[in-house]
Amino acid sequence: MFRTAPGWGLLFQELATTRRSLVRLLAWSGVEALPPLVSGLFVSAAVDQGFLAGRPGVGLAWLGGFGVAMALRAYAARAGFPHLAGVVEPLRDSLVERVVRSALARPSADPAEVARLTEQVESARQLTATLLRTLRGVGVTLIAALVGLALLAPAVLPLVLLPLLAAGVLFVRLLRPMVARRRAVVLAEERLAAEAGRALRGLRDVQASGTGQEVALALAEAARESAAASRALGRASALRALVVALGGRLPVLAVLAAAPWLLAHDALTAGELLGVATYLLQQLDPAVRTLAGTVGGWLLNLAVVLDRLAAVTAPEPRRPSAAEPSDAPAxxxxxxxxxxxxxxxxxxxxxxxxxxxxxxxxxxxxxxxxxxxxxxxxxxxxxxxxxxxxxxxxxxxxxxxxxxxxxxxxxxxxxxxxxxxxxxxxxxxxxxxxxxxxxxxxxxxxxxxxxxxxxxxxxxxxxxxxxxxxxxxxxxxxxxxxxxxxxxxxxxxxxxxxxxxxxxxxxxxxxxxxxxxxxxxxxxxxxxxxxxxxxxxxxxxxxxxxxxxxxxxxxxxxxxxxxxxxxxxxxxxxxxxxxxxxxxxxxxxxxxxx
The missing domain is CATH 3.40.50.300 (P-loop containing nucleotide triphosphate hydrolases)
Structure with missing residues (x-):
């Protein structure tokens, strides 16, 4: 869906120039995936092989191993930041260069528009950095939790995957209308700013011609459009709560409902049930909430900003000169x-x-x-x-x-x-x-x-x-x-x-x-x-x-x-x-x- 959009094409084109930093960032992300992967396994082993078996030392050793994995994750997160900077800083510099070149190619460009584009470049840098930093944590957490869940208790995997897939489909279906409505908000805000700027620049004309009421009505209409676009975006964004309910909460309820039967038929041990709960409550549910909520909002903003930058900084098709010569009288x-x-x-x-x-x-x-x-x-x-x-x-x-x-x-x-x-x-x-x-x-x-x-x-x-x-x-x-x-x-x-x-x-x-x-x-x-x-x-x-x-x-x-x-x-x-x-x-x- 997004790969065909000009904004995402612009982003992937720019990120392709920073492959080395991306590969190193991905490598450290693999280290960060260690605690989510082993959390349920280690908790299960600590309970079944340690505390329930009367060997508390073994249980504490397993939990200590989990602590070591968390320390490695903290080190990997710190080590990955320079490579994250190696991705987003060249992105910012390249986008600024595109904006400047575009402005120089259009001598009539409105300085206010150029200033807004420069602000949008900074927004793109910050959003890309935040998304990469968050997604590499949330993404590896989600994948590692599912892999660990499959290794620990394959019997509960259908109870988790089916609602999670339904949530993923719903999330993807919601993104397109939310991006469209977020874009409408940005364009409405720009129209309002442009109307206000024209009114201020033309204040002399407004006063001389007595058209103050008409200008005020135009500004009020632009403000109403901006408010209506924001309300429409809010209504669409509220549906993301369904994604959290399906992907984060429903698997927990399904496993809890099936737990008596699974325990009675020896499909799960007590430790494995606790390990499954660890994956669902500590890894899966927070990851789904972050993806649907925070990341979803950032993703919308980044999609709109990138599309705006791609549209405005794209080279214009070659056209005849604005003042063409002719055979008419000089x-x-x-x-x-x-x-x-x-x-x-x-x-x-x-x-x-x-x-x-x-x-x-x-x-x-x-x-x-x-x-x-x-x-x-x-x-x-x-x-x-x-x-x-x-x-x-x-x-x-x-x-x-x-x-x-x-x-x-x-x-x-x-x-x-x-x-x-x-x-x-x-x-x-x-x-x-x-x-x-x-x-x-x-x-x-x-x-x-x-x-x-x-x-x-x-x-x-x-x-x-x-x-x-x-x-x-x-x-x-x-x-x-x-x-x-x-x-x-x-x-x-x-x-x-x-x-x-x-x-x-x-x-x-x-x-x-x-x-x-x-x-x-x-x-x-x-x-x-x-x-x-x-x-x-x-x-x-x-x-x-x-x-x-x-x-x-x-x-x-x-x-x-x-x-x-x-x-x-x-x-x-x-x-x-x-x-x-x-x-x-x-x-x-x-x-x-x-």
């Missing part, structure tokens, strides 16, 4: 059946999105928190690949993405501004600084020849202004501003957007103010994974959701901006790709993606 962007989900089994953020941004067009993207606006920005820039469908950029044009958190680095002001256009002249940089309203800031820093000693001395808005200038002078015919003006006031934001709108090329603005949508030529409304692309006035007629967003946006704005019915005049988009910037793109800043 700067035109086509979204064809775009589907994107953050992980295997996750609800798609975008599902079947179709849209066309014309070359040189100014488009605003709006939607409630969690609608997929930032996800779309990453797909447009090529830092994420769609799960299905394609994002096609005409002429193989570069796409410049400027995220909310702008990156500037210590060093000359000119190098900061010309990072994506090293060939830009001082005149070109100065014009960009003036157009975007960053002249006072640059002058305070000492002009283009000045130096930025500590970026932390700048406010978030000032860092955004420098990054915006850097993007403005780049050669990218497509620019995506993902809330890149959120730290600017409304007037500064308007000046920046109008400057970019007048710049040759296509502009996509992830809007966090209604004024951004009013300035755009067309607005893309994201809702339920799909999109509706139209002019602002048309959307107000076509979409109740958009009317509601606009009403709440305007209602939460102290002074409503005047709509700009006519988009700014823009020159024809005649620029080429231009030279690519030299050197790597700093993390968290504007980047050019083909």
């Amino acid at each position: 700067g035109e962007v086509r979204l064809a059946g775009v589907r994107y989900a953050h992980g295997a089994g996750a609800t798609p953020v975008l599902d079947g999105l179709d849209a066309v941004f014309r070359a040189g067009e100014h488009v605003a993207v709006v939607g409630v928190s969690g609608a997929g606006k930032s996800t779309l920005a990453g797909l447009l820039a090529g830092v994420a690949a769609p799960t299905a469908g394609a994002v096609v950029v005409g002429g193989g044009a570069h796409v410049a993405l400027l995220p909310q958190e702008a990156y500037v680095f210590p060093g000359p002001v000119r190098e900061n501004l010309a990072w994506l256009a090293p060939e830009a002249t001082d005149r070109r940089l100065a014009e960009a600084v003036e157009h975007l309203g960053a002249d006072e800031l640059v002058a305070r820093l000492g002009g283009l020849g000045g130096a930025l000693r500590d970026p932390g001395e700048l406010s978030a808005g000032e860092r955004q202004l420098l990054a915006l200038v850097r993007t403005y002078v780049s050669a990218a015919p497509v620019v995506v501003l993902d809330e890149a003006t959120c730290h600017l006031d409304a007037a500064a934001e308007e000046r920046v957007e109008r400057a970019f709108a007048a710049r040759p090329g296509t502009l996509v603005v992830i809007a966090h103010r209604i004024s951004s949508a009013l300035r755009a030529e067309r607005v893309l409304l994201l809702d339920g994974g799909r999109g509706m692309l139209a002019r602002h006035g048309d959307l107000q007629v076509l979409s109740p959701l958009y009317r509601e967003l606009v009403g709440r946006w305007l209602g939460s704005t102290p002074r409503n901006p005047a709509p700009n019915s006519a988009p700014p005049n823009k020159p024809n988009n005649t620029t080429s790709n231009g030279p690519k910037p030299h050197g790597p793109t700093p993390p968290g800043t504007t980047g050019l993606a083909s």
Whole structure:
């Protein structure tokens, strides 16, 4: 059942690299099996050959032999720990490497998701170590007890094996639904955490659009799903008590019921009956309770964690580039059946999105928190690949993405501004600084020849202004501003957007103010994974959701901006790709993606 699951396949693949440690651990486990094997035999001999025969010294000698076996078991348990570490520590290191490689292969990976995966790797290590440590004790105890029972009293073996086999069948039958329900619990908890994280990250949108009630309802629904999944798991787990009753308690009752007949027909001696009781009460029953209870719970958790790690860290099938070139005009962007989900089994953020941004067009993207606006920005820039469908950029044009958190680095002001256009002249940089309203800031820093000693001395808005200038002078015919003006006031934001709108090329603005949508030529409304692309006035007629967003946006704005019915005049988009910037793109800043 489990061997075919990807999670268990991942575990066995990793454990295969530690065969030497596993073999040594198994060898010491054989030594640990000695006391369970001889316990009933030695008790029987001590009673029949010692105490009942009037030779207490012989009886004490047999019990002393059992004490020696227990001492050997304690030594074997201690000696096996280094080999246990030799199994689980490489497992942890290998799984961490898989998670890191997976995150590096997915630049858009959510840091919270990576943190959860790292925690799950540690859970996998601890669960594997605990299961190996417990199973080698419980497993050898169970096997040794049955072997000893067969050697001591074969007549009672059917009374023990039949209920034990029934318990084993029931346990295996229960594992599949319990694993499924445990997986549902984990996924529900992750969905709840993801919803809460999106709500916190999009708090600005929530407040601006007045959608707090909708967000609260979504969080409440995720919490109810998590609670329902936990209750379902609890009901399924309660059935494990039947396993304990069948495999641990029923054999004891069966032997007790048959004991008078067995003693009367000389099938058992008094010592052998005590030896059988030792096997059942001291070895078999505790082993069954541990397997069905503790180990069963750990096994469920490990199965779910392994499946999650296998699904998330599996190499993705090779897909076309997220921003494929085409014969369309440079700067035109086509979204064809775009589907994107953050992980295997996750609800798609975008599902079947179709849209066309014309070359040189100014488009605003709006939607409630969690609608997929930032996800779309990453797909447009090529830092994420769609799960299905394609994002096609005409002429193989570069796409410049400027995220909310702008990156500037210590060093000359000119190098900061010309990072994506090293060939830009001082005149070109100065014009960009003036157009975007960053002249006072640059002058305070000492002009283009000045130096930025500590970026932390700048406010978030000032860092955004420098990054915006850097993007403005780049050669990218497509620019995506993902809330890149959120730290600017409304007037500064308007000046920046109008400057970019007048710049040759296509502009996509992830809007966090209604004024951004009013300035755009067309607005893309994201809702339920799909999109509706139209002019602002048309959307107000076509979409109740958009009317509601606009009403709440305007209602939460102290002074409503005047709509700009006519988009700014823009020159024809005649620029080429231009030279690519030299050197790597700093993390968290504007980047050019083909």
